[in-house]
Amino acid sequence: MRQVSAPLRWPTENGLNPRLFRRGLWWRKIGERFRMRRASYESFGPSHAPLKLLPLPVQPGRKTFELSPALNHILAEIQRELGYQSGQEEFRSNAELEHLIHTIAARLGFELSSYERDLVLNQIESESKPFGILQELVDDPRISDIIVSDWSKVTIQIGRRNFATDIRFASPESYQNFLERLMQRAGTSCSTRHPIADGMIGAHARIHAVHDSLCDTGPYLTIRLNRFPSVTVGDLEKSGLAPKEIFSYLGGLIEIGRTVLIVGEVGTGKTTLARALAGAIPGDESILVIEDTPEIRLQHAHVRYVTTREENADSAGRISPSQCIRAGMRMAMNRIIFGEMRDAEAAEAFIDVCASGHSGLSTIHARSTLEAVARLELFLGRAQKGASKIVLIEQIATAVQAIVQVDICKYSGKRRIMEIREIGPVADGVLRQREIFRYEYSAESKPQWRVQNKLSAHKAQLESLDKPVCLGAFPAVLSEG
Structure with a gap:
């Protein structure tokens, strides 16, 4: 870099004039005073401070760098030229992109080296992918969630364990632009008027964003990845969720029209199991699927989908889960699949x-089947103030026939069906329950499911199916595969 004969006087005390900076005039002013061979700064200091070009590799061998302020400014101008702000970016060849980089850099008063040009080009190419620089994480089948806390902190979740990554966005502005494009693809927006937003991209990525007005850093972005675009019980059996005998029992309950509730903590595979079990619904029955974020898609001839809606900017237009459920009773449906019971109204x-009399399938957050019953009782108690305990548990006994718990095994790290419990009638003020299957595993033994009870309350209906399900014929211990 050439020496400057006289120090460049900044127009403000801290070295930057916001108006000139925004218009790019400040860069042109530097370009007029001297031609820069190295256009990437580590920091902006006083006029006499030395200027350095030091890309910041996060980890050796990783092609992820923190771009300098100068290159970030060039990148932002290129993105505007390509239409990134409006989401209408067009495909350009490498030669066209290199020419565009050279043109915009020259317009701003910079002469980039080949190394600097490649840095900008790599950033543009990575951001042009559907999920930008996060694409390699999306493509990794081990990852269930991608969590972005700010532009420089990206973590992943594998088996409900969190791991830091060395991936970072080029700048806060780059991250903000990426988030806006992502929310636009998901059909929603995140702003101060609506600081919490949810959306779905395709059938495999659920997007959740929290505006930075509510965050310490932020904005926060969480991407939940569905690794089964279409799923069957056979797929889940191969993954080790449970042996085929358990799936035949659950499929039999669904086929004969019993209501099944799937419980578990976050990320344990509740929705995936619900989608697979829905495949057992007879083809001549009508299904209504109700969700707040569309995740459940079924290969069925008679299925309709209804999505709840939050209020608009005028605090109107909200469609609650309970409204959708009650509307479903007038839609001539045989089965109702409700994404998740999150509050008293929906429950x-x-x-x-x-x-x-309508058969249902739904999910709820709980750590066990017993806790799920307690949560249902709590929800009903909130919705029906003054109702006695006996009235609440009688409603549960009438509506729900089986509860399935899914969780991640702490020894193997795999998702497993932990317990299946049948819900019986109320007798002497007590809700009768019958445990059917329980998962057992230790560091010394292989995973196995013990048949706790071979007498089902639905024995006659299960054994009368075209493919009879007979608990009495199951071995006492079921093994994986």
Whole structure:
């Protein structure tokens, strides 16, 4: 870099004039005073401070760098030229992109080296992928969640364990632009008016964003990846979720029209199991799927989908889960699949429609089957203030016939069906329950499922199916595969 004969006087005390900086005039002013061979700064200091070009590799061998302020400014101008702000970016060849980089750099008063040009080009190419620099994480089948806390911190979740990555965005502005494009693809937006947003991209990526007005750093972005675009019980059996005998039992319950509730913690595979079990619904029945974020898609001839809606900017237009459930009772449906019961209103509506004779399938957050019953009782108690405990548990007994718990085995790290419990009638003020299967595993033994009870309350209906399910014929211990 050539020496400057006289120090360049900054127009403000801290060295930057915001108006000139925004218009790019400040860069042109530098370019007029001297031609820069190295256009990437580590920092902006006083006029006499030396200027350095030091890309910041996060980890040896990784092609992820923190771009300098100068290259970030050039990158932002290129993105505007390509239409990134409006989401209408067009495909350009490498030669066209290199020419565009050279043109914009010259317009701003910079002369880039081949190394600097390649840095900008790599950033553009990575951001042009559907998930930008996060694409390699999306493509990794081991990863269930991608968590972005700010532009320089990206973590992943594998088997509900969190791991830091060395991936970072080029700048806060680059991250903000990426988030806006992603939310646009998901059909939603995240702003101060709507600081919490959810959306779906395709059938495999659920997007959740929290605006930086609510965050310490942020904005926060969480991408939940669905690794089974289409799933069957055979796929889950191969993955080790449970042996075929358990799936035949659950499929039999669904086929004969019993309501099944799937419980588990976050990321344990509740929705995936629900999608697979829905495949057992007879083809001549009508299904209504209700969700807040569309995740469940079924290969069925008679299925309809309804999505809840939050209020708009005028605080109007909200469609609650309970409204959708009650509307479903007028839609001539045989089965209702409700994505997740998150509050008292939704739980009461689902229990009500299932108690009225419609078969259902839903999920709820809980750590065990017993805790799921307690949560249902709590939700109903909130919705029906003043109702006695006996009234609440009678509603549960009428509506739900089986509860399935899924979790991640702490020894193997795999998702497993941990327990299946049948819900019986209320007798002497107590909700009768019968444990059917329980998962057992230790560091010394192989995973196995013990048949706790070979007498089902639905024995006659299960054994009368075209493919009879007979618990009495199952071995006492079931093994994986």
